[in-house]
Amino acid sequence: MMSFWVMLDDSINTDELLAGAGAAVLAAFFAELVTYQAATRFRMRIGWLVPAFSLPGQVVRDMVIVYHALWRRVAHGVQPPSAFLELPARFGDDRPEGLTRRTLLVGGTSLAPNTFVLGIDRDRDVMVVHRLVAEEKES
Amino acid sequence: MVMAFVAAAIAMLVALIPAGIVLYRGELMASVVAYEFITSVVVMVLALLAQGFQRPSLFELPVVLAVLLFGSALVFVRALERWL
Amino acid sequence: MARQVVADILLGLAVVTTLGASVGVLVMRDAYQKLHFVTPAAVVAPLLVALAIFVQMGLVENTGETFLALLFMVIAGPYLSHATIRAIRVRETGDWRLREGPGDGGRTAGGEKEQ
Numbered sequence: 001m002m003s004f005w006v007m008l009d010d011s012i013n014t015d016e017l018l019a020g021a022g023a024a025v026l027a028a029f030f031a032e033l034v035t036y037q038a039a040t041r042f043r044m045r046i047g048w049l050v051p052a053f054s055l056p057g058q059v060v061r062d063m064v065i066v067y068h069a070l071w072r073r074v075a076h077g078v079q080p081p082s083a084f085l086e087l088p089a090r091f092g093d094d095r096p097e098g099l100t101r102r103t104l105l106v107g108g109t110s111l112a113p114n115t116f117v118l119g120i121d122r123d124r125d126v127m128v129v130h131r132l133v134a135e136e137k138e139s
Numbered sequence: 140m141v142m143a144f145v146a147a148a149i150a151m152l153v154a155l156i157p158a159g160i161v162l163y164r165g166e167l168m169a170s171v172v173a174y175e176f177i178t179s180v181v182v183m184v185l186a187l188l189a190q191g192f193q194r195p196s197l198f199e200l201p202v203v204l205a206v207l208l209f210g211s212a213l214v215f216v217r218a219l220e221r222w223l
Numbered sequence: 224m225a226r227q228v229v230a231d232i233l234l235g236l237a238v239v240t241t242l243g244a245s246v247g248v249l250v251m252r253d254a255y256q257k258l259h260f261v262t263p264a265a266v267v268a269p270l271l272v273a274l275a276i277f278v279q280m281g282l283v284e285n286t287g288e289t290f291l292a293l294l295f296m297v298i299a300g301p302y303l304s305h306a307t308i309r310a311i312r313v314r315e316t317g318d319w320r321l322r323e324g325p326g327d328g329g330r331t332a333g334g335e336k337e338q
Contacts (some may be wrong), residue, residue, distance in 0.1 A: 029291050063240075063267060066259055070247045084321055110301035113262035115234055116308045118319040128321055130308055132259040140277070143227075147234040147272075151232040154241045154264075157249035168254040170310045172261060175303065176248050179265035179296065180241060183272050186289050187234075190276050205292045209299045213306060220310035221275065 089127035144191035237271035
């Protein structure tokens, strides 16, 4: 928090640093308050971030898919084959690790423009997604 | 003044017109989607104008606006999902 | 000179991406499809703009603040899209899950499509 303040303010004067420290304390307090009220905690495993390295390539690939669908819609009037799909995804448990894993999974899957996650079904261990261009056969 | 950045900002303002049409005439949730699109473009336009006019103090506005407009969109989405 | 050219190319790409996305928001059939064109304007175009500013000015305060805004948009954007599409689905059908029954389009299994 403090580093964000310094980055925004671009000053290391004492009064600015004190103001930044106060703002950081307030922000941390409210963050803790919200997590306490929501009864949620996050706990990260570094290995979960490894799939993030493939995200830029996925974004580029999905951009091509999405804009190709737009071109077909504008030039030929062909509606994209959108669909809701269920992809296998383990729900896990309600411990902090499980919550963090699901959060990262939802965020990482929804980053690329062709796929958005609606949720992960606890009972059936599937992730419901919507795809602008859904391929005929999904593995 | 860096003309390329100002020109890009003006071009992006043009992109607000189709989204504005959807916002005005579309269904409720389509309007929310258009609103989210417009907020993203506005943040970019402000950053481009700040760079184009070479005013460092103007760069703080897109940062603050990105956070606030994200929050506002979430409020709309949550309210429309649960109560309205 | 080369810096300016690269910055101009990046800006051009950002503008084209945004204009294309706006056309997508306009012409796509329903809110689900329109939402897929918010990501290019919320994630990809800001990245290109931030890179253009970085190429133009190097690593200075302005660049840092721009990347800060970009970082927030990249992190928050997917979750906003997730919340939005879930809200659209809940408003339409009452539940975001795919349910059985012909009236709701049927549940899919193993990756089959529900239109």
